[in-house]
Amino acid sequence: MLFFRSEEMIEAWCRSHAVARGGVATLDQLWRLSAAWNAGRLDHDPRRPGPAQARAIFAGAGLAGPFWDPESDAFD
Template identity: 45%
Template sequence: MLLFRSEEMVDGWCAANNVPKRPLVSLEQLWVLAKEWYSDRLTIHSRRPKPDEMVEIFGRIGLTGSFWDPTADTWGNPECS
């Protein structure tokens, strides 16, 4: 996950590293994700969003499609398995 000054810089990085270009995330979208993931992280009830919650959060800010679908993910959180 890298930050770029512009989309042109993303294009340059993808070409230089032979990496397919993925959907871009704006700072406004990134701030929503940061708040959703971390605003309660220092509290007793903090946890990562579950996969279905992640899909809802991504969709709410326009990040849709298979790239943003974590449901193939398998993780060790008993609440999510």
């Protein structure tokens, strides 16, 4: 989970590492995702998001599809 200064840098990195392009988000989307994902992190008994909640958090950041679906077998 890395930062890149542009989409072109992602493509170049994927080519040079023989890695398929994965999930890409803008920094605004990443902020919304991180803020929602970490809500309650410092509670005494935190609950890791289950699959449905995870999908909802990703959707809230505008991220959908099998890559972001914790139950998808599209990449098995």
